[in-house]
Amino acid sequence: MINFIKQINFNKDAAVILLTEELLKQGCVPKGIKTQLSILGKSQQFSAELGQIFPVVIDKTLLLIVGLGKEKDLTLTQLRITLRNALLSSYLKKLQNIEILSHDNSKENISSVIEAVILGTYEWTKYLTKDKKEAKSSGKKYFIAADKNKHFDDIIxxxxxxxxxxxxxxxxxxxxxxxxxxxxxxxxxxxxxxxxxxxxxxxxxxxxxxxxxxxxxxxxxxxxxxxxxxxxxxxxxxxxxxxxxxxxxxxxxxxxxxxxxxxxxxxxxxxxxxxxxxxxxxxxxxxxxxxxxxxxxxxxxxxxxxxxxxxxxxxxxxxxxxxxxxxxxxxxxxxxxxxxxxxxxxxxxxxxxxxxxxxxxxxxxxxxxxxxxxxxxxxxxxxxxxxxxxxxxxxxxxxxxxxxxxxxxxxxxxxxxxxxxxxxxxxxxxxxxxxxxxxxxxxxxxxxxxxxxxxxxxxxxxxxxxxxxxxxxxxxxxxx
Ligand SMILES: [Zn+2]
CATH class of the missing domain: 3.40.630.10 (Zn peptidases)
Known part of the structure; x- marks a missing residue:
């Protein structure tokens, strides 16, 4: 269900990118989406305020750019809730392979990302009939941009x-x-x-x-x-x-x-x-x-x-x-x-x-x-x-x-x-x-x-x- 990747490649069905207001202002965003973000920023459609989810399509990949608000105000709980909401949004419903790029690769942040994925997207689907079940979260693969280590394995x-x-x-x-x-x-x-x-x-x-x-x-x-x-x-x-x-x-x-x-x-x-x-x-x-x-x-x-x-x-x-x-x-x-x-x-x-x-x-x-x-x-x-x-x-x-x-x-x-x-x-x-x-x-x-x-x-x-x-x-x- 969870894999770790060195960097985000934009080669899966979708990529979820978590951004704080500070990162957006400084232009510290992945290369592949710099232009899109600056256009969005200029038109003030995306400001990275907490909970904002903005979809963009690049080639065949759907990007969800997700706002985390101001870094200094952000708690790990809010990070988990915000990412969970993005992962369960209708945009990703039918997509199977999803990359996730956190705003910060610290141990605490990546642990919270893992929790948002495994705990947050859990749904009880045993008694749903087949058609409904297919649209649910089971069977999805997540690719988190971070170095795999023992601590993350424990969290999983x-x-x-x-x-x-x-x-x-x-x-x-x-x-x-x-x-x-x-x-x-x-x-x-x-x-x-x-x-x-x-x-x-x-x-x-x-x-x-x-x-x-x-x-x-x-x-x-x-x-x-x-x-x-x-x-x-x-x-x-x-x-x-x-x-x-x-x-x-x-x-x-x-x-x-x-x-x-x-x-x-x-x-x-x-x-x-x-x-x-x-x-x-x-x-x-x-x-x-x-x-x-x-x-x-x-x-x-x-x-x-x-x-x-x-x-x-x-x-x-x-x-x-x-x-x-x-x-x-x-x-x-x-x-x-x-x-x-x-x-x-x-x-x-x-x-x-x-x-x-x-x-x-x-x-x-x-x-x-x-x-x-x-x-x-x-x-x-x-x-x-x-x-x-x-x-x-x-x-x-x-x-x-x-x-x-x-x-x-x-x-x-x-x-x-x-x-x-x-x-x-x-x-x-x-x-x-x-x-x-x-x-x-x-x-x-x-x-x-x-x-x-x-x-x-x-x-x-x-x-x-x-x-x-x-x-x-x-x-x-x-x-x-
Ligand atoms: Zn009782």
Whole structure:
């Protein structure tokens, strides 16, 4: 999909040329288009203001000259968004081979160009019939004018990993069930000697007492699973980071059924588990030199005569009893058992969970920043650094001892809903998880607000799954 070329040759179907206002003024443009640009400049049709897209034809090549505005004001996010818009514009719809010339060949700029191409032009086309599919972006070749290097290869691999997760999230819930996710993990790991796999199926889950995970799945005709892939990337160390993903393959809300308008996209409720699968892929592709426990806690929150019920009290794997205040707060239940099982049996140095946990996230932070909650300042700080480095945005919300009162139950040790009448839903959800960490350094990424785009686009992501926090966590694991 992406190739690197020494210089732009104007010999493909199209060439996209990114220009800042400064470059235009100084006349620092590729030789082949100098005349055209000076004509355009004189007639003031092209000024390189941010977002301007100007088509010109030279011989058989369509040129899209794209304005980036003033260099000093340009952010990498704007670069990605602007290039994405140009690549998806109707001019390029039917063209297959596209050269791209960036305004600047720095590592950061070319990385952003790669992200605009792979993440920005991603579209979910599996169920489009043939004619429509041909016009879509799949199968296009991009030729970026830059020197190929290891860093760019890593960025390509990371972005392709993100798109693996997006494919899993976007597809039908009955296709992407627990069995399918297990198969995906096995096919990515194959015979890789650095991995060992533990899969807890219904039988093992029952025997070991992961009753919260089982309860959530009770109304489903599919199997619950806890899949744990242990990766030894650094044989010299005994330290492990655990990354645990919420994998609710479909969330009806359970007997506290979600209303119309809230349920249609709930196949995305396994975004955390899909992220973990992407991270397994990225750890292999980038040859990450860390020890990591990758885990997916998988269940389907369905309704039916055997579904678990509001008011039930269930004994968790940790031994704590949990009152079910609402069956739609199921993510914290499956994660609680997964966290305590991994902490007890694998003894990681730190635990990070990733989950579409609370709608309250969007109230607190909008749609561009995932929520980060942690019991450890150093860990939180490293994750925020990774977030800034990757533009995979996360913002820390507080965690403090007094919060434990918000999820007190009168009839069990703890409750899966809070007593705060909806106030601080993201931090009380996180507080529930914290109580199963046994004081292990822990961080929780709530991606309920960022994992999905309903319509159109947000930032440089089109409709459907975004794969949020995968770039962040890949960076974190690589640079730890
Ligand atoms: Zn739910």
């Amino acid at each position: 691999n990371i972005c392709e990993g993100v798109n693996i997760a997006r494919d899993l999230i976007n597809d039908n819930a009955d296709t992407i069930n627990s069995q399918y996710l297990e198969k995906s993990i096995r096919s990515i790991i194959k015979n890789n000697k650095k991995f060992s796999l533990e899969v807890l199926n219904e039988k093992e889950l029952k025997k070991k007492g992961l009753n919260l995970l089982l309860a959530v799945n009770q109304g489903s005709n599919k199997d619950a699973k806890l899949i744990i892939a242990k990766y030894k990337g650094n044989p010299k160390s005994k330290d492990y980071t655990a990354i645990i993903g919420k994998g609710i393959t479909f969330d009806t809300g359970g007997l506290n059924l979600k209303p119309t308008g809230r349920m249609e996209t709930m196949r995305q409720d396994m975004s955390g588990a899909a992220s973990v699968i992407a991270l397994i892929n990225n750890a292999i592709k980038l040859d990450i030199k860390q020890n990591i426990i990758f885990a997916c806690a998988i269940a389907e929150n369905a309704i039916g005569p055997s579904a678990y019920k509001p008011g039930d009290i269930i004994k968790s794997y940790s031994g704590k009893t949990v009152e079910i205040g609402n069956t739609d707060a199921e993510g914290r239940l499956v994660l609680a058992d997964a966290i305590s099982y991994i902490v007890k049996n694998y003894k990681p140095q730190e635990v990070i969970d990733i989950a579409t946990l609370t709608g309250a996230c969007a109230v607190a932070l909008g749609l561009d920043y995932s929520a980060l909650v942690s019991n450890n300042d150093a860990l939180a700080k490293r994750l925020i650094t990774a977030s800034k480095e990757t533009d995979d945005r996360a913002w820390r919300l507080p965690s403090y001892p007094e919060l434990k009162d918000s999820i007190k139950s009168k009839i069990a040790d703890i409750k899966n809903t809070s007593n705060l009448k909806g106030a601080g839903g993201t931090i009380t959800g996180a507080e529930f998880l914290r109580q199963f960490t046994d004081n292990t350094p822990w961080a929780h990424l709530d991606i309920a607000n960022t994992a999905w785009v309903d319509n159109g686009s947000r930032m440089y992501f089109g409709a459907g799954a975004t794969g949020s926090c995968i770039r962040l966590l890949t960076y974190y694991l690589k640079h730890k």
